Amino acid sequence: MTYQFKDWNGCKIYLSFNREDKPQDIHHVWVICRYQEQWLLTKHSQRGLEFPGGKVEKGETLEEACQREVYEETGGKVKELTYLGWYRVCGKKESFSKAIFYATIDAMDHNDDYLETSGPQLVSEWPSQINQQKEYSFIMKDKVLPLSLSVVKNRQLY
Known part of the structure; x- marks a missing residue:
């Protein structure tokens, strides 16, 4: 089954958790991370x-x-990595596909530079109505996240 919807920016999204229909042109990854019973995000x-x-x-x-x-x-150092699915973003100027993975993290190092981010952010629970929370990225505000978390839960990955 492939889900279709629009993301926060109005781009059309195709999302699938079926490994058999994974496109060959995936050049991006998105990793749902868990560390010490918390969600590991970055800012x-x-x-x-x-x-x-x-x-x-x-x-x-x-x-x-x-x-x-x-x-x-x-x-974060990845201990275990599980492929969940993929999604394609059909933007106004370009389209791209991302593979979605779930990772358990077994250790954390302090980096002097976290590149375009300010480093690790641990979250115990999701805020209600995340799409109204200004501190969260638009990437976290469409149906990709809740559907992916559903797969993680159904597969009993944590």
Whole structure:
């Protein structure tokens, strides 16, 4: 089943948790992280609180990109990584696909530089009506997050 909806910016989103229909052109990752019974987010300098993620570098696998992005943006060391699904953003100027993963983090390092973020942010519980919370990124405010968390819960990953 592929979900279709619009994101916070009005872009059309296609979301699937079926590994068989994963597109070949995935060049971004988004990693839902859990550390010591809390959600591990990062604070992007422009967008706000969100899960770590980013572009896959040349020669990297999706899994390697997840590990690198989580470490660069939070200092988190991935213990276990599980593929959840993918989503495609059809923007006004460009379209791109992201693979969605779930990661358990077993240790945290302090980094001197967290690149475009201000480092790790731990959250115990989601705020009610997250889409009205200014400190959260627009990436956290569409249906990708709750549907992905549903998959995490159904698969009993935490």
